[in-house]
Amino acid sequence: MVNTKVNLGGLEMATPVATASGTFGYGTEYIGAVDYAKLGAVTAKGIRLEPWPGNAMPRHCEVPGGLVNAIGLQGTGVEQFLSITVPWYREESAATAGRSVPLIANIWGGSVDEYAEVARRLGDAVDAIELNVSCPNVKSGGHTFGQDPAVLAQVVRATRDATRLPLIVKLAPNVPSIAPYVAACEDAGADALSLINTIPAMVIDIERRVPVLANRSGGLSGQGIHPVAVKLVHDAHRATRLPILAMGGVFDARDAIEFLLAGATAVAVGTATFSDPGVVAAVHDGIVDYCIRHGFSSVTELTGNLAE
Amino acid sequence: MTDEKCKVVSHDDIGAGYRYLVLEAPRMAAELEPGQFVHVRVPALEPSALRRPFSVFDADDGCVTVLYKTVGRGTAALNAVRPGDTISVLGPLGHGFPMKCEVEALLVGGGYGVAPLHFLARRFVAAAGLPRPRLFIGGRTAADLLAVDRFRQLGVEVTVATNDGSAGVKGLVTDPLDDLLADFRRHGTRFELFACGPDPMLHAVALRATGTGSKGWISMDRHMICGVGACYACIQRTVRGNSRCCIEGPVFAAEDLVW
Ligand SMILES: Cc1cc2nc3c(=O)[nH]c(=O)nc-3n(C[C@H](O)[C@H](O)[C@H](O)COP(=O)(O)OP(=O)(O)OC[C@H]3O[C@@H](n4cnc5c(N)ncnc54)[C@H](O)[C@@H]3O)c2cc1C
Numbered sequence: 001m002v003n004t005k006v007n008l009g010g011l012e013m014a015t016p017v018a019t020a021s022g023t024f025g026y027g028t029e030y031i032g033a034v035d036y037a038k039l040g041a042v043t044a045k046g047i048r049l050e051p052w053p054g055n056a057m058p059r060h061c062e063v064p065g066g067l068v069n070a071i072g073l074q075g076t077g078v079e080q081f082l083s084i085t086v087p088w089y090r091e092e093s094a095a096t097a098g099r100s101v102p103l104i105a106n107i108w109g110g111s112v113d114e115y116a117e118v119a120r121r122l123g124d125a126v127d128a129i130e131l132n133v134s135c136p137n138v139k140s141g142g143h144t145f146g147q148d149p150a151v152l153a154q155v156v157r158a159t160r161d162a163t164r165l166p167l168i169v170k171l172a173p174n175v176p177s178i179a180p181y182v183a184a185c186e187d188a189g190a191d192a193l194s195l196i197n198t199i200p201a202m203v204i205d206i207e208r209r210v211p212v213l214a215n216r217s218g219g220l221s222g223q224g225i226h227p228v229a230v231k232l233v234h235d236a237h238r239a240t241r242l243p244i245l246a247m248g249g250v251f252d253a254r255d256a257i258e259f260l261l262a263g264a265t266a267v268a269v270g271t272a273t274f275s276d277p278g279v280v281a282a283v284h285d286g287i288v289d290y291c292i293r294h295g296f297s298s299v300t301e302l303t304g305n306l307a308e
Numbered sequence: 309m310t311d312e313k314c315k316v317v318s319h320d321d322i323g324a325g326y327r328y329l330v331l332e333a334p335r336m337a338a339e340l341e342p343g344q345f346v347h348v349r350v351p352a353l354e355p356s357a358l359r360r361p362f363s364v365f366d367a368d369d370g371c372v373t374v375l376y377k378t379v380g381r382g383t384a385a386l387n388a389v390r391p392g393d394t395i396s397v398l399g400p401l402g403h404g405f406p407m408k409c410e411v412e413a414l415l416v417g418g419g420y421g422v423a424p425l426h427f428l429a430r431r432f433v434a435a436a437g438l439p440r441p442r443l444f445i446g447g448r449t450a451a452d453l454l455a456v457d458r459f460r461q462l463g464v465e466v467t468v469a470t471n472d473g474s475a476g477v478k479g480l481v482t483d484p485l486d487d488l489l490a491d492f493r494r495h496g497t498r499f500e501l502f503a504c505g506p507d508p509m510l511h512a513v514a515l516r517a518t519g520t521g522s523k524g525w526i527s528m529d530r531h532m533i534c535g536v537g538a539c540y541a542c543i544q545r546t547v548r549g550n551s552r553c554c555i556e557g558p559v560f561a562a563e564d565l566v567w
């Protein structure tokens with residue numbers, strides 16, 4: 001028997017496999033197609049204080065090795081999330097999994113205060129909070145919160161003061177070096193890190209000579225970003241003792257095990273579920289098989305376990 | 309909803325770029341309602357490729373039939389599928405047409421848009437207490453008119469319009485439709501419209517339903533990622549705001565659509 005339990009900064013997960021925010025709705029949409037018993041946590045789609053309409057269409061484009069999206073964070077506001085989404089998720093996911101599957105709320109905002117307010121209102125209705133800091137800070141001319149370690153620290157600290165839940169900060173990949181961002185999160189009281197968010201990307205329709213996405217550009221996810229993510233997880237792990245939830249192009253167990261060996265405590269499946277909702281279960285089972293083959297009795301032994 | 313591994317029963321080229329794909333899908337066939345769709349993983353594409361959404365032309369005896377047009381890389385790759393192959397199909401998905409109608413049922417379609425209308429017609433014809441529908445089908449030329457025989461076999465009266473006059477009335481499908489609607493108005497005959505086809509056709513049909521006291525049910529195509537309501541890629545503007553075509557649709561009430 002392989003022990004699949006992991007602890008992500010206070011979030012107890014029965015398996016090291018989660019879903020990535022924005023690719024799994026509010027956690028109930030894939031019931032019937034995804035084996036919830038194999039999930040350690042579900043990350044819901046991003047929410048802020050008020051409902052948000054998102055971008056114009058088209059919002060996505062398939063590219064070799066991935067997907068470029070500019071959904072624009074369309075989603076529900078925190079009040080509706082608490083009154084409708086969370087109770088519905090709790091009931092439905094427990095019924096399909098045969099146990100409760102922890103729910104991570106992914107939050108974003110236009111200001112530091114908004115993050116803190118959303119976290120405060122969430123209370124203890126969810127099991128952890130993930131901060132999406134890859135959205136524009138309205139008050140500072142639209143730079144994203146995650147681009148400046150000082151601003152990042154402000155958001156993390158303000159949210160830390162507003163919640164006692166495990167606090168996961170989701171880092172953007174498009175920085176020259178990840179270490180200062182990792183340090184900023186750790187100093188400001190984060191319990192865990194998640195990486196990577198999508199990579200800024202653009203596709204042009206050469207016949208019409210216009211960008212394909214209505215938003216002009218978007219974020220690249222999927223298979224093609226996996227090696228980029230492995231490097232960032234590896235670098236982040238070297239820079240901190242915070243546990244890491246790794247994501248970016250996990251399509252099979254090999255991808256997931258790479259992340260664990262690079263330093264992750266758990267992994268999240270995102271884009272892969274769109275083409276194959278069976279990936280979650282295959283990743284889980286493949287990690288267990290790997291542990292058996294290599295004589296590990298616990299998945300936690302894989303974290304950062306590179307032979308060097 | 310399940311991700312069903314389906315055996316291909318047949319895959320016939322019917323010309324002009326159209327094919328019927330018949331799949332053995334007992335679970336889905338039993339559950340599908342007209343207007344719902346399935347999300348198909350195309351085996352010859354790379355494993356990470358997105359699925360392709362298709363309406364259901366027929367669901368019967370444990371089989372699901374799709375009528376599709378080859379338009380791009382995914383549908384071209386789907387052409388390679390052979391009887392006996394297994395393909396992964398997610399469904400049933402979305403909200404279809406209402407299965408109740410106490411007035412005349414007029415179906416309006418063009419191109420592969422006749423697919424969900426065929427399934428609807430079959431269910432209407434088979435059910436007691438539902439009207440025998442009439443079909444108005446339009447296309448650029450006679451080659452774009454699909455499955456006309458299949459509708460006639462069901463006992464559905466078919467009215468044809470082509471832009472070039474190569475079959476039926478020369479003009480738009482709304483020309484013969486408007487003649488009938490004028491007749492209905494004179495006699496006080498009540499009706500509902502059920503439509504699927506190119507956007508301009510759908511818009512024209514929706515206009516004939518909204519504000520007239522008649523209901524219209526419009527099946528929309530939007531580019532999709534997940535097909536299950538999880539990603540918010542497939543937005544259709546409605547009176548409620550940005551609605552997801554894959555789960556709040558693909559069939560919308562005409563009065564709810566914002567064009
Ligand atoms: C609810 C619904 C029902 C449909 N029913 C049918 C049907 O019964 N028969 C049929 O032939 N076609 C149907 N379509 C359209 C069909 O999904 C597209 O023709 C197909 O996805 C094209 O894929 P491609 O790779 O060949 O084209 P490409 O243009 O190469 O595709 C690129 C991307 O755009 C998407 N895309 C392109 N055209 C469309 C479109 N019209 N609608 C949605 N996505 C599109 C593709 O899925 C793919 O992700 C339906 C679409 C929807 C949303």
Ligand SMILES: Cc1cc2nc3c(=O)[nH]c(=O)nc-3n(C[C@H](O)[C@H](O)[C@H](O)COP(=O)(O)O)c2cc1C
Nearest residue numbers: 020021022046069132196197221222248249270271
């Ligand atoms: C359609 C789509 C929507 C996403 N929405 C969000 C979001 O709301 N919040 C967020 O933090 N990340 C969002 N992401 C990023 C993913 O959670 C994940 O970090 C990224 O896609 C990399 O993982 P993947 O390659 O497995 O998809 C989204 C990604 C996709 C493809």
Ligand code: FES
Nearest residue numbers: 533535539540554
């Ligand atoms: S395609 Fe994902 S929400 Fe409709």
